[in-house]
Amino acid sequence: MSDGVWAAPGRVNLIGEHTDYNDGFVMPFALPHTTVATVSRRDDGVLRLHSADVPGDATALRVTELAPGHGPRGWTDYPAGVVWALREAGHAVGGADIHYESTLPTGAGLSSSAALEVVTALALNDLYELGLERSQVARLCQRAENRYVGAPTGIMDQTASACCTEGHALHLDTRDLSQRQIPxxxxxxxxxxxxxxxxxxxxxxxxxxxxxxxxxxxxxxxxxxxxxxxxxxxxxxxxxxxxxxxxxxxxxxxxxxxxxxxxxxxxxxxxxxxxxxxxxxxxxxxxxxxxxxxxxxxxxxxxxxxxxxxxxxxxxxxxxxxxxxxxxxxxxxxxxxxxxxxxxxxxxxxxxxxxxxxxxxxxxxxxx
Structure with a gap:
């Protein structure tokens, strides 16, 4: 029996490419394609990750042992990195069983990794009652990808997945993180x-x-x-x-x-x-x-x-x-x-x- 189901979309960037790590302007919008996470909270400190799109058994990790450069290298680094980033920021996140399903093509430049990060962070934010705003979720997910995964990405992808609204493109100033929804x-x-x-x-x-x-x-x-x-x-x-x-x-x-x-x-x-x-x-x-x-x-x-x-x-x-x-x-x-x-x-x-x-x-x- 799960405690809840969450979804986070990929994104298309309408204009503003590689400007995000230059403190510039970007303009993404969310896709209808999503990564869905079915999540149950655990009290034993184990993070158990499984994907319907990846053959094989679930991966089990201890949250207290998560650290950049340790553990398996692969898709599980993204959700594991989120848990690490949340805990490093002082949030009392314990274990969870998480099963993922996605309609996003991987490696297509549509931010499947950001969707995986954001859906994980949003679920844990709710389950552990962390009280994080969407912009804070995006920032922590970026930190997970930069520090834990080792990809020097900017803030656009995670913010788009977390903050976009239907029928609008998101004008994001990546310096001060101010947002405007443009029809x-x-x-x-x-x-x-x-x-x-x-x-x-x-x-x-x-x-x-x-x-x-x-x-x-x-x-x-x-x-x-x-x-x-x-x-x-x-x-x-x-x-x-x-x-x-x-x-x-x-x-x-x-x-x-x-x-x-x-x-x-x-x-x-x-x-x-x-x-x-x-x-x-x-x-x-x-x-x-x-x-x-x-x-x-x-x-x-x-x-x-x-x-x-x-x-x-x-x-x-x-x-x-x-x-x-x-x-x-x-x-x-x-x-x-x-x-x-x-x-x-x-x-x-x-x-x-x-x-x-x-x-x-x-x-x-x-x-x-």
């Missing part, structure tokens, strides 16, 4: 947002993500600012002249222009013109491909094919090196776009991508 009524304007999962796997902790983050920190230090967020868009040319390393210069150019793209998308949405965001999304992909160098041939093929078939805009989303792209299109064009992308992958002799339409959905919640 995103795609259907009302006859539009659709497609997610194209290339099925190319990626891993944030494999080093490349960390190299980009370190490069951004080097750029900020060279320019004498706390973070690249502090470089105004109109001051970018002068700032770039002060960065002698061409790779560091390119990283800085992406972050500053990407923050500006977030502001432009917000202006379009607040004016009620979702269609006008399309070219901004496409600009973002070019920046991620050419300056941040985190795209891949499969992602580029999705974007190029979609645009050639009449999409309003398209870009890769997520950490990069694989994963998913998003395509903004008129609803009537969706069948043509889908067929064009599938045929392009067939011609390239690549595995067929997973293509689905999505809408801004609810954040994490208790189901029962």
């Amino acid at each position: 995103l009524d795609l259907a009302g304007q006859g539009l659709e947002l497609l997610v194209v999962d290339t099925r190319v796997q990626h891993a944030h902790s494999d080093g490349e993500y960390g190299k980009r983050r370190a490069g951004c920190e080097t750029a900020a230090a060279t320019l004498g600012v706390p973070a690249l967020r502090d470089i105004a868009h109109d001051a970018l040319p002068e700032a770039l002249d002060r960065l002698p390393d061409p790779q560091i210069r390119a990283l800085a150019r992406h972050i500053v222009t990407e923050n500006h793209r977030v502001e432009r998308v917000i202006a379009h949405l607040e004016a009620g013109d979702i269609r006008a965001t399309g070219p901004v999304l496409t600009e973002g992909h070019a920046s991620l491909r050419d300056d941040f160098r985190i795209s891949c041939p499969e992602l580029d093929l999705v974007v190029d094919t979609a645009l050639a078939a009449g999409a309003l805009g398209a870009r890769m989303t997520g950490g990069g090196f694989g994963g998913s792209a998003i395509v903004l299109t008129d609803v009537a064009l969706t069948p043509t776009l889908t067929k064009s992308i599938q045929e392009a992958f067939t011609s390239a002799s690549w595995k067929q991508p997973r293509i689905f339409s999505t809408t801004p959905s609810r954040g994490a919640r208790r189901l029962s």
Whole structure:
């Protein structure tokens, strides 16, 4: 008999990529796809983890022995890291039996790891009556991923999973964590947002993500600012002249222009013109491909094919090196776009991508 059931969604980032660890702006929304946790509290200090999506028996861990760099390396590090982060922060969390089921594709750049963390933290917050706000849950989950898992991610994914609301994109300032819910009524304007999962796997902790983050920190230090967020868009040319390393210069150019793209998308949405965001999304992909160098041939093929078939805009989303792209299109064009992308992958002799339409959905919640 369980004590309750909780769900936390993955996310799509509409615009604002790799800006979160630069104190910048991001704009994700929650997917309808979720990770669901069925949880029972235990009083013996044992954390027992099982997933319907991973073959094998449950993993049993003692909460008092959890520490970064110890124990098995794999999916259980994410919920175990959450328990460690909660206890390290002084919260009296004991054991639990947790069974997970998920409709989120892993490795698709849709924050399946953040959903796993947030659903665990939310359940334990309720069961152990910790009284944590959603923003505090997100911060502790980020700490779990940074310190326990060893992935140097920013705060966006966990905040999106914990705090997004249905029908809105979340404008998050990652410096002060202030939030605004921006209406995103795609259907009302006859539009659709497609997610194209290339099925190319990626891993944030494999080093490349960390190299980009370190490069951004080097750029900020060279320019004498706390973070690249502090470089105004109109001051970018002068700032770039002060960065002698061409790779560091390119990283800085992406972050500053990407923050500006977030502001432009917000202006379009607040004016009620979702269609006008399309070219901004496409600009973002070019920046991620050419300056941040985190795209891949499969992602580029999705974007190029979609645009050639009449999409309003398209870009890769997520950490990069694989994963998913998003395509903004008129609803009537969706069948043509889908067929064009599938045929392009067939011609390239690549595995067929997973293509689905999505809408801004609810954040994490208790189901029962």
